[in-house]
Amino acid sequence: MRKPLVVALCALAFAGVGATPAVAAEPSPTGADTTTGAGPTTLTDAVSGMVGTVTDTLSGLTAPRAGAVDFAGTVSLSNCSGSVVRMPGSADDDPALVLTNGHCVESGFPAPGEVLADRPSSRSFGLLNSSGSRVATLRADRLVYATMTDTDAAIYRLGTTYERIKSSYGIDALTLSDTRPTAGTAISVVSGYWKRIYDCSIDGFAYRMKEGDWTWKDSVRYTAACDTIGGTSGSPVVDSATGTVVAVNNTGNNDGERCTVNNPCEIGEDGEVTVRRGINYAQQTYLFPACFGVDNKLDLDASGCAVPKP
Template sequence: MRQRTLLLGVVLALTTTLLAAVPAQAIVGGTESTRAYSFMGSFQPSFPAPPRDDQHGCGVEVLAPQWVLTAGHCAGKNPTGARNGVPRGWQVRVGSLDTTSGGEVAEVDHYYRLATSDDEGGFWGKDLALLHLSTPVAAEPVRLASTTPAEGTEVRIMGWGMTCADSENPACFPERLREADTVVQPLSACPSAEPTGELCIGSRDGSVAASNMDSGGPALVREGDGWAVAGVVSGPGGADAPTLFTDVTRHADWINGIISGTDVPPDDEIPNVEGAVQLDGCTGSVVRTPASRDDDPALLLTNGHCVEGERPEPGAALVDQPAERDVPIADEQGYPQVTARANRLVYATMTGTDVALYRLDTTYAQLDVEGAKVFRLASEPVRAGQELTMAYTSIRLHCTAEAVVAHLREGGYQQDDSIRYAGSDDCTPWPGTSGSALLAADGDTVAAIHNTHNVDGERCTDDNPCEVAGDGTVTSVRGRGYGQQVHQLAACLTTGSELDLSRRDCELTGSG
């Protein structure tokens, strides 16, 4: 399959695959719409929140009073990447030119995706989702096109995508609907097209096309005296090329089966990911020691290599540094139960172990009132043979400590008594799992913390850790994963979630 990005409107951060968006102009070559389309709507999820004030993430089309159609990848930004399930904080605004006012607003209480990136062949050509609304809307629905439009067929495209490339500039996010009239091109005009299931729509040079945050929007064709939806925006067709749309007509049976209630797929079984904290490119967990008091500021645990800014130097530690970092603590389904703020980096090192501790602006008692999960920090080391559960933000991986390695070296750093995982399909970490808690059998104790795996099979280089035995023998195995001990942290912490490296039993880097 060809590599391709998505015309996303939703910030990713929690899902196992992170697909980059390609910023471009909204409905390139288009103009502001002069009248509203009753069936056209804006999908506005609160989590993950789009990077714009109006909360627009993707386009939707009303197919029935309680059903709207959009791109599958728009609904795929649920915390665990589920195919079918119940969202939280999703809504649509339909029948308005404006994303912030007018029309009708309805909550989304269910989503169904035709395909996911985990399916064989991925979801290209099947990038569709149906969203069920909790209350009916009065908007007049649009019907599905009766057949795949032929090359040269005139179509109308529309959406609220970006008008310039700077995602930090609010002016790049139009609140008023834009549209353009264009044609269906041969698939060869879209270099990244799949051979079946997709439509290539726009001008051949890309001067008229859909773009970033137009995902889910329609390709409309005239049938009789009205519009019919033939395609849904999925992704770019290539540089300076038309846009790719999923051919809706190929999946009419799937759409009609769900809307009619005759063929509704079951919800996915959602793994319990309570307590996982999603950080930029890493994961964390909130922990307390046996000595922690309810009125102490809570502590966030992650890897030393996950700190913002400069990492600790080999042989050194960062101590008592200012910090500003959001800490969204997940509920069982992965949605934020509460979002705290890290205001101090208490400690971070990548020598001896690979850990970082942040102090939060919220106490343990306050988190308890909010129902947030707080884990206990282990006071004993992990031993070979111990069963561990890796608490990632979208899944729980089941690992076994195959061995405790004397020394682990990677890119100039060395950690001691590292935990090597036994090879298993149930324990296959990937980038982004760094900092995930490794839970003991009770599910409440952080026994260790995941920190690395060997990507390429190289020896002792960045992203390729190697083991150094007591006799100096060096080995490296591609794909092998490792965690770090955390039991030594408790001896260095005092009341008030303060660090004291001078304590007698404290053996962290920088102590003594």
């Protein structure tokens, strides 16, 4: 799962990839929210991926990038990434929503089979503009939904509306697509935590994906160019052509292990297990729009709502 690794970045930079990193407190990246929780959670990350971020992390720089997809509407959490999202039918005066991973919620990983719904929350999020600068702190009033069963997603409700965010900061929410994406689609994974955008394509889909005690359905597999790292958990996966969100980034196989934490495996319809070291994944989000009605209220009994229920 793509939470940040706690390492001594300076030691890693000078010692090189082959050195064993010493455990130490990790400085928060520029723009990361540090007002909630005790800081980044320690889960393993590919060392080679971390080396690529050392220079930007230590200098506080955001790497320049061309292209239509930018950081506007993404958010940084204390331990993950996320985005302000709206459903296709959301109104401007609806309470705004934030999408991230189920494994990023402040209460810890939901257990297999557990679904959290309509819980109080005061989680804060750093709102980014198009260039990746933090322009505001947004605060939740409810954890609307979270699970790590079948998918790995969480949706928070903010104490403000889309139109207030737009009028105050000039930033629009990202729209969740209600259509299942297809293989070959060009995508961008946009991390508010690291202020980094990964461009690649959807390589295909895993019928089932198992990581530790959790199993997910119909997961998106990226081509190798999206070499996401710790801290990218919860990043929106944006269709580069339409600008809509089609998935939420959540994990990758770091070490080539089989079905262990931070080393998910794919399981085919025939039961065959496939391990793809260095390949990363996301969970589809097209099922969620059917579960939200007027005023962005969650209705798990709505027609077409097929996400796991409590």
